[in-house]
Amino acid sequence: MKITEIKSCFIGPALSAEQFIAEHFFLFLAKGTMNGYDGNKHYVLKAGESCIVRKNRLARYNKVKNNNEFEKVIIFLDEDFLKSFQKKHSILFKNFTSKDAFIKLKKDDLINSFLLSLEPYYNNSGNINDKFSDLKREELLLILLQLYPELSDVLFDFGIPGRLDLEKFMQQNYKFNVSLERFAFLTGRSLSAFKRDFKIHFNETPNRWLIKRRLQEAHFLIEEKKQKPSDIYLDLGFENLSHFYAVFKKEFGYPPSVIKEK
Numbered sequence: 001m002k003i004t005e006i007k008s009c010f011i012g013p014a015l016s017a018e019q020f021i022a023e024h025f026f027l028f029l030a031k032g033t034m035n036g037y038d039g040n041k042h043y044v045l046k047a048g049e050s051c052i053v054r055k056n057r058l059a060r061y062n063k064v065k066n067n068n069e070f071e072k073v074i075i076f077l078d079e080d081f082l083k084s085f086q087k088k089h090s091i092l093f094k095n096f097t098s099k100d101a102f103i104k105l106k107k108d109d110l111i112n113s114f115l116l117s118l119e120p121y122y123n124n125s126g127n128i129n130d131k132f133s134d135l136k137r138e139e140l141l142l143i144l145l146q147l148y149p150e151l152s153d154v155l156f157d158f159g160i161p162g163r164l165d166l167e168k169f170m171q172q173n174y175k176f177n178v179s180l181e182r183f184a185f186l187t188g189r190s191l192s193a194f195k196r197d198f199k200i201h202f203n204e205t206p207n208r209w210l211i212k213r214r215l216q217e218a219h220f221l222i223e224e225k226k227q228k229p230s231d232i233y234l235d236l237g238f239e240n241l242s243h244f245y246a247v248f249k250k251e252f253g254y255p256p257s258v259i260k261e262k
Helices: 079-088 109-121 130-147 149-155 166-173 180-186 191-202 206-223 241-252 256-261
Strands: 009-011 024-031 033-037 042-046 050-053 060-064 071-077 102-105
Touching: 009 130, 024 033, 024 042, 042 050, 042 102, 050 149, 071 079, 071 130, 079 130, 109 130, 130 149, 166 180, 166 191, 166 206, 180 191, 180 206, 191 206, 206 241, 206 256, 241 256
Parallel strands: 009 071
Antiparallel strands: 024 050, 024 071, 033 042, 033 060, 050 102
C-alpha cells in the first residue's frame, strides 16, 4: 500500500474549525495540498509531507483538492496524553527556538511505516478504535522524538503563554476570527487586563478596533490591489459576506463594490 493511498484518519478529538489551536497535532497529507498561515508566515504542505501543528497558536489553513481528492491523517497529542507519556519515558530538552506554528517534518521511512501500520485499525468513520489509539500515538511520539529530539521542548512545555507586547501581537493577528478571551490568553492576560491594556494602547475597545482595522485592510486590498470582496472577507476575519458589506458601508458610507467605480 502506498502512502498516498491512505484515507483520512483521526486519532483524538475532532479538529476544531476555530482558528485557535488548542492542542498539538501531527498532520500527514496523503492527497491534495494544504496552505497554512500563522499571522507571520505562510506554509504549504503537499501530498506525502507531514508536520506538527503547535498548540496555543493562531493558525488558518485551507485545503486544495488534487483530482477532486483530499486525504489526511491527523493525530492529536493533547496535554493529558503527553503528561502520561512523560511519566513513562525519559524526556531530554534541547532548547528548541523556532516559533513557527507549523513545524515541517522531513520524509522518513519510520514515519512512512507508522502511517501504513494505521490502515488495519481504521473503522468506517476514519477513526481508530480507542483500545489502540493511545498505543499508536505513543508509537508515533517515540518515532518523532528519535528523529527530532528537539520537539520535546515544544510538546512537553505545559506552561501558559507569557505576557506579550499587546500592540505588536494585535497588529500581527487582527485577521484571526477568535474570541477576545483567546486574544487575552495568548497575550498572557486575563480578559479584564486585556481590555484595560487595550484601551491604553489603542484608545479603543477591542471589538471596535478589530472591525476598523479589518475594514482598513479591506479598503486597501479592494482599492489598491483590485481584489474582490468575496475573495478577502473570510481571510480578514469576517464570518459572512453580507455582514462584511454592512459594516463596510457603515464605516465608509458606501459598499465595497462601489470602490472600483470611483
